[in-house]
Amino acid sequence: MTNPNDSLLIMKGISITFPGVNALQNVDFSLNRGEIHALMGENGAGKSTLIKILTGVEHPDSGSIEIDGKLVQVRSPQHSQEIGISTVYQDINLCTNISVAENIMLGHEPHRFGSIDQRKMNGFARHALSKLDIDIDVTQPLGNYSVAIQQMVAIARSLEIASAKILILDEPTSSLDVNEANQLFNVMRKLKGEGIGIIFITHFLDQVYQVSDRITVLRNGMLVGTFSTASLPRIELIAKMLGRTITELDQVSKAKVSGEKVDTQECMLEAEGLGRTGSLDGFDLKLHANEVVGIAGLLGSGRTEMANLLFGIDTPDKGSLKLKSKRVDRFSPLQSIENGIALCPEDRKDEGIVGDLTIRENIILALQARLGWFKFLSLQKQSEIAQQYIDLLGIATPSAEQLVKNLSGGNQQKVILARWLATNPQILILDEPTRGIDVGAKAEIQKLVLKLAEEGISCLFISSELEEVLRISHRVAVMRDHKKVAEYPGDVDDQTIIQTMAGNL
Amino acid sequence: MAQRIKPFLVNNGPMLTAIVVFILVYMVGGLLYPNMQKPQVFFNLFINTASLMIVSIGMTFVIITKGIDLSVAGMIALTSAASASLLAHGTNPFVVMPLMLVMGIVFGFTLGSIIHFLKVEPFVVTLMGLFFARGMAYVITLEALPINDAVYRFLALTKVHIPFFEKAYVYIPSLVGPILLLVVIYLSFFTRFGRTVYAIGNNEQSARLMGLPVGRTKIIVYAFSGFCSALAGVVWSISLLSGYGGYAPGMELDAIASVVIGGTLLTGGVGNVIGTLFGVLINGTIVSILQFNGTLSSWWTRIGVGVLTLIFIGVQSLFYMRKKHS
């Protein structure tokens, strides 16, 4: 299978340094024809730097790149496309205002008498998509279609116009549901059969084992090794990515056992038939002190909508919400903060951090919002609070005056957590708090959630990773099709939940 | 068929609204002032808005790329002053006109290059362009210079009769806008350049990653706007037969308002020149109605255009909200 003659791409001894960012040191990477090769590593391990070098965004200080046995220097993104390297990113890099056909063909569109030959272009585009088993109206603007379709269009573009030999898929599945992801995997397998080499980057371990042939692991800018997927047990993969044993994850499971002292008498939050027409059907939910309630469900199942309703981002139009048996009438984030609710939103970059502000300012932001315009915390007080949470959560930073945008994903998430802990909440809603952060930071955040629960906070924990939900929740609610469909005790097995999510139970 | 009509309506809503509003405004005018029902009054719109139409067409492209060009009126003034001065010195008009257009292209090219390479807000750069062009016009002449050139006079005074309408006519310069419009419709829908302009306006980063020539296209768009402004300046100096640095005050705002009223979003990526045509005509109609009224003072034009812009922005946000939800 790994016949060296089949080598499509060989990167040797790649090194690059730039100040402040994880550089690469002497990294080797190879890709064969007809192979799906997973590139794994924690955040900041150097995956994206390696990809940037391959796509010509960055230029290595040393090392060589061989494609089809020929030495090349990738000068620019354009150049990388010319030599057959195409990338499909997580946020689809296409233009939603122009037609699907134009998105696939623009730059290489057929011409007739000096103008674009629309009919021919649409025909080409239709043909390109049909190769991926997709049949849509290619004259409509791309924005009219779902993210999954847009992703396929992006793939079609790279295959069609760049006649890509090497396809890089950078976190392509993070906004897809299971069916859509499977559809993508089918396409990937098909392309593989046609001799295309695919570099697959993802945080979902399941998916790596589902489709990949080989796995290359990076850590701290260095190569850990390249392994055949079949011969690398999952637990070892995690260990290699972390560079340490996985006892930390085990500790989390233990913590949950010791935290089984939920006070079912004290009801912190009670939603009855709470819902919003068009986004979420009415649901009942109770949260007790010391309790972690997990929400399992696919993307788009209504998880985030539930969090937004409870926190007052959206206003419910039916049902009622009681906090400590007091009815809530006014819904707004500020009102919720005053009521002791906190929400770590799903989209860390857009809804969480305020990038150009310092860690200190980010941490005190919600607290200051509650205090209002004119009760300004003194700088000294701000620094004290910030430092307190930097220490408590172990935020890795030289000082509280660093800009948040310069931190890694995991540390940014901790800053957001700190922002909410500073408001001293009684109810903490976490919407995908561990998405896109490395395994180590994940474990830390899970531990923290359990610790907070033990201290009396009740917590609503939303995550795409079922394993994680099961590990730390005392109860698990399952969402499907904008409905809360079931609720299980925390020791439910994952099969039951998966069946429920799929609608079989 | 119905399935095709609905997306068409949703996708082109703001532009269609502009057309409907133009018809409504014109009908109201016609009811209030029966003289407005004469075909000639309609064609006068083209005569009166000749320069505005040309700069608005250039502006549309710029705005679709998410940019803005505040220098257009300055360029009109500079072109008129420079033309008048050159003609007064006896330069051949057939040299002057191309020269002015080249000047406009070079000017726009320079602004575009500064915007692209130095990564500065288009707002600021073209503002500098406005100052510079007006300033240079005053350096050329502090007073209005008359143009006595025979060719210019011929172009200014020759009537072009409109087929099928008896006695209706426009002047030669009024034809430049509509011809340019046809060229730009072709450019924007049927060429790679045009589609790239739209792609850039939607998401510049994506366009770059798609391997489209983002920098080159942006610079060309500003160069084209510079060309349009110079062309408008030539038309202006022909229509007025003089040149002066203070001409076309605030026309950049009228152009932006026309583009916006025509359904182009200032956030980029959405809109087209057909809408702009009607934006310009709406602007011209309001002016005509005020002229017919006679008692309403000129400042009502500004207030009227302001109010219309507001209404149109309201309509646009309605359409795009609807689109997001559907």
Added chain:
Amino acid sequence: MKENKSLLKRFRENRLFWPLVALALILLADAIFAPGFFKIGILDGHLYGNLVDVFNNSAPLMLVAIGMTLVIATGGVDLSVGAVIAISAAMGAVLINPALGNRLISNEILTKDATNTPLGLIVLADLAAGTLCGLWNGFLVSRGKIQPMVATLILMVAGRGIAQLITNGQIMTIYYTPYFFFGNGFILGIPVAIYIVAFVYLIAWVLVRKTSIGLFIEAVGTNAKSTYYSGISEKNIKLFVYVFCGFCAAIAGLILSSYVHSADGNNNGLNYELDAILAVVIGGTLMRGGRFSLLSSVVGALIIWTFTITMYTFGVPANALLAGRAVLVLVVIILYSDYARRFMNRVFERKGSQHGTAN
């Protein structure tokens, strides 16, 4: 890490560094080519001279720049300030007009150095008119969710029409001497306008640095959504900055109309929106919002007028001065570009490399 930075580098990273360098360069040119520029004399107990002119002339721009800084810091822009100046000026002129409420209007009445409206009321009406305009802008931006440039463009286009509507299309000359105090008066030999600027600056500074408003403005300008999720009413913050900007423009209108003794809907505050944005940009506040510095913007306004007065002393005609100002913008653009920054960093870093390394 922080302590390692050399004093020079820290100063260089300060927002005030580039504006001050620019100002110094212009003054240096004056010192070399126009030796009389720095002469300050005392006439009738007032200071006079080019430098005093610079301060006096730049007062309205400084005021508008203060307001504009806050607006730009939220990621917005206010194009209507020039029109608001005109509206405020028109409001004042109409109320002062002794013919107001008089049935018999004669030239004699119109040119009388008198008014039927108390001066305090006139000032209040001026400020109220501007603040109302700000409220309108703020309402469109924060509640109507219209892009700031478009929202304020509406008042920019319509505002001058409104100003003319107020004065009925006339250029109104003001004959009431107490009104001239704001633009031409002196206290202790220093122009009154400068006291007004200092006062407004102080209010603004206290508002943004001694309350949480400044932090919220920067947060909104950096990431409005996150800010909303953090429980801050980004709507009210936006409303506030536009109202404040309108208020500042109204004061500028008061000073300007007092200075030129007239209200002219077409020409009061002409190009002020552009100059104010320029001042803010020179001051280093980014157009996309976020971090801001009031003082830098004030220095920016000062630069624009120092440059203008310098050009006057060099004998450049007023109209051609526009081209000169364009050159100023170009220099600013180039100085602020990434290229220039990288170049400067290289130059400085090489000299002080023992201090400047990261980590």
